[in-house]
Amino acid sequence: MVDGVEEETMGRVADWVLGHRRTVVLAWLALAVVGGVLAPTTIDRLGFDFSTPGQPAYEANEAITDQFGNGGAIDPLLVTVPLPEGSTVAENQAELAAVVERLRQPGWRVASPLDEGAAADVLAADGNAVVLVWPPAVEGPAPYAAALPQLEGALQGATVAGAEPVVTGTPVLAEGGGEERPIIVEIALGAGGAIVVLALVFGSLLALVPLLVAAVAITTTFLLVLLLTTVIDVSFIVQYLVGLIGLGVAIDYSLLVVMRWREERAAGADDLVAVRTAMTTAGRAVVFSGVTVAISLLSLVVLPLPFLRTVGFGGLFIPLVSVLVALTLLPVLLASVGPRLEWPRRRLRGTESRTWHRVGTTVVRHRWVAAALATAVLLLLASPVLGIKLGTPQVSAIATGSSPAATAFQQLTGAGLPDGLARPVEVLTDDRAAAVERLSAVEGVAGVLAPAGEPWEQGGTGLVDVVLADDPSSTAGREALTAVRAAADGLPGAQVGGTAAGDADSVEAIYGNAWWVLPLVVVITFALLAPALRSIWLPVKALVLNVVSIAAAYGMTVWIWQEGNLTDLLFGASATGTLTFWVPVAAFSFLFGLSMDYEVFILSRIREGRDAGMSTDEATVHGVAYTGRLVTSAALILFLAFVALSTVPVVDVKIFATTLALGILLDATVVRGVLTPALVALLGEVNWWWPFRRYGHRPAHARPRHAHARSTRA
Incomplete structure (x- = not known):
């Protein structure tokens, strides 16, 4: 009776929403406006603490x-002094001493090659000298924001053999050369890509509806994050997750509902019946997808790192708010103005894709070959993950480009000074x-x-x-x-x-003591999906494919960033030598949930076809034909959002965005487009094994189309 209860519940939600249109619109409008107005305040309240x-x-x-x-958790600044070729520190001692004296400010710690006990051989070599300076730090993205102007003022006019000192070091290099821009830039880039995809999908003004839903979901989520900042310190990473993952997720859920609404109208249903049917079918899939994403993000909440917990809490709001908007505001928009937005397209047509019907037919017909080839590709892509190293990107990876700070650091290491000098x-x-x-x-x-x-x-x-x-x-x-x-x-x-010891402890805290998080997420997700799909093996297959897909995304990220393949071409950077310690666990939480979105979309439609009396092969082709275009479009929008995220001038965020983008791309193509239908076809009747007997319920989807729908009052 579970499906009947769920369908009835979704029907009641649709009835209530359509019966209270003005209330729904005004409520979301108020939340969106307040959230949008207060968004800058939310961002200002975000923290930059990565401590353990x-x-x-x-x-x-x-x-x-x-x-x-x-000092402590903040690396020193490096004041570099180029010396004349062939000269030594001793030969320039007077001028160098004058520079060092300017740096000895109250509360500052200094180590120079002139200090007794300062290991002069590691602070000077081959025409280069360096002075390490530890000023007091302030909270925020730039720990030396207050000290740097003071330091630059102290060095004003100072020279050694005619050369001016240059300031470098990880705190300066990590700021991306001083480039700062608001999150709205990344959101605009992601939205620009999304509108192109949506225009191709809908061919009408209806393309604007998912964007409107996403805008409401994002601004409302920012409002919830603001409330969260009054209780705990929330990481600055959350703003990117809300803005860009929120954009993709909200559009995904809108696409699913709108395309089902279109399909019902093309089959002859009137507008209100089409809305209600979309809610009881696609809406149900949206609920399960959103809950699955939320569950995967809970894995971050239980980890022993405060900043990852806040990422988990902040990320948790994204799917939940997106689900609420898609199940309340979206039906009202479709029922009220949906048909009028079908301009300039005049003829309604179903959402079955001929291309994806051919793909599904080919995969089902050659299931063994398709499964073997897809598995081989994923395992090959995942193989570099065996050499993964976690920590903080090497300083050489952030000391790229031609900025004075980057050039100064490159000269130091090129002169033979130790690579570990900056940390x-x-x-x-x-x-x-x-x-x-x-x-x-x-x-x-x-x-x-x-x-x-x-x-x-x-x-x-x-x-x-x-x-x-x-x-x-x-x-x-x-x-x-x-x-x-x-x-x-x-x-x-x-x-x-020091920062290096802190990184080592962070890796141990996440991956040494929290091994049980992955099994916990898997068990909870299985418990959610099994009754929803009325199958034991469909959720097992989905979970295994998720793990393989994420491993492939990790492998490609290791190959690109850690090993340095394509980093210069794609990002103008060099190999990092390691992946940022928090990226794999954070990427797992998001990719696990987002990938399961697509799996739920496809399997729900396959299950629907099976309930309607189709064979497993027929239901599989049916599911792929009706969801293939949806999944590809949704994945492309998310991919473009993550590409926008990769433009943030912070290497850690670029690595995170790369993992997410590759994971989504692989999942929507190789995994959901080929491997999922191939394995469903291979398992045959085993897919539908469900040990719990059911009485008194015939799935609604097995009845003739629209037989279950009733008119809904405006």
């Missing part, structure tokens, strides 16, 4: 910041001399910085900074970091901090 409370590096960084007022490991200890002696001997350490003075020593406790020979995100750098942490264990009161 309770982890050793986090505690060390907090102790460092509390005691010294700088030193900070060690807080009660015995600095012992720390220098022990840590200098660790393999992979280029040198240890331990200048004297109050900025480095207070109350019997002091800091030393370990410069690794290799970037901490490289394989050699990670091994050296592990060795440094092991060597520091025996030092009096030692705590190891």
Whole structure:
């Protein structure tokens, strides 16, 4: 009786909505306007904290910041000084000392090649000298926003052998050369691509309806995120998810309902009956899809990282609000102005695609070959994931382009200075001399910085900074970091901090202690889909395909970003050497739910055909023919939204967008277009095995078309 109850419930929702049109429109209009007006406030309240409370590096960084007022979880600035070719630091000591003296501001920590105990050999080489500066940091995307103007003012007019110092370092490089733009730019790019696809799909003004639904869903979600910021610190990443994933998801759900409404009208139903039928069929699929996406995002909520939890909470609003808008405002729009928006197209036609009918027929006829080829392609694409490395992109990946900061860093490493110079490991200890002696001997350490003075020593406790020979995100750098942490264990009161140690702890916190999240999401999703599809094996197949599809997306992202294939061509960047530690788990949560959207769309239609008396092969071709164009169009819109997301000038976001874009593209083509129908055809009658007997219910879809529909009052 489950389907009958669900159908009746959706019918009642449709009746209520169509009976209260003005209330529905005014309510959504109010939410959208308030959300849109307050959107800038929402964005201003978003945070940039990626910390992992309770982890050793986090505690060390907090102790460092509390005691010294700088450093810890923020890398230093690098003031580079090019020296005349062939000259040494000693030959330019007077001018260099004058520059260093300008940098010794109150509350700032400085390490220069002129300082005793500063390991001059790692701060100067081959005509280049560098001074490390740790000013106090502020919250926000630019931690040295307050210090940089002060530093630049201090260096005004300073030269060494006629050359001006240049400021670089990860805090400067990570800001994308200072380029900042509002989220509306990415949303506009995504919406531009969406309107082109929708215009091709509908050929009429009806293309504007999904965009209107998306606009209402996005602005309302921003309003909910604003409320969330009053309770917890919400990550800045959420604005991109709301804006672009919200755009794609809301349009996806609208497409499903509108295309079913069109199909019913083409079959002869009047407008109101068509709306009600679309709600009881496509609307039901929308509910299950939205709940599935929401469940997958709950996996982020239970992870032990605050910023990922907020991404989960913020992301959770996206599908839920999109479902609500699609099931309330959209029916009102279709019933009220839908037919008038079918201009300039004059002739109604069904939504079955001849192209996808041929694709479905071919796949079903050659099911073994199709399944084998699709599986081989996915496994090949997934193979690079076996070499995945997690952390923060290497500094060389963000030091690209021709900006002064990027050029200065490239010159430093090109001159032979250590690659780990921009991200030193900070060690807080009660015995600095012992720390220098022990840590200098660790393999992979280029040198240890331990200048004297109050900025480095207070109350019997002091800091030393370990410069690794290799970037901490490289394989050699990670091994050296592990060795440094092991060597520091025996030092009096030692705590190891810095961004590299924080990254290692974040990877362990996410992937070492939260292995149970994936099985939990899989079990809950299965429990939701099995009764909805009245099948044991259809949801099992769907879950397996999701995992394989996501693994292929990971593999391609590793190949592109970590290994550096096509990064220069596509993004003007170099290989990152690692994938940002939070990307795989966040991408899994979104891709799992979004991919399941398409699976639910297709399987629901196949199930409908089966209930109408078709054979498994016939139902499969029927399902692909009626949903193929829908799934491809929806996926293309999401793909374009993620392409827009990849233009954000932050490497971490680019990697995330790449994973999402590739995942959606693969899922809608190889997986849902080929592998899903091939496997359904292969399983045959096994698909429909359902051990729970059902009484007194004949599925509505098995009845003659429109027999179940009744007129709905305006």
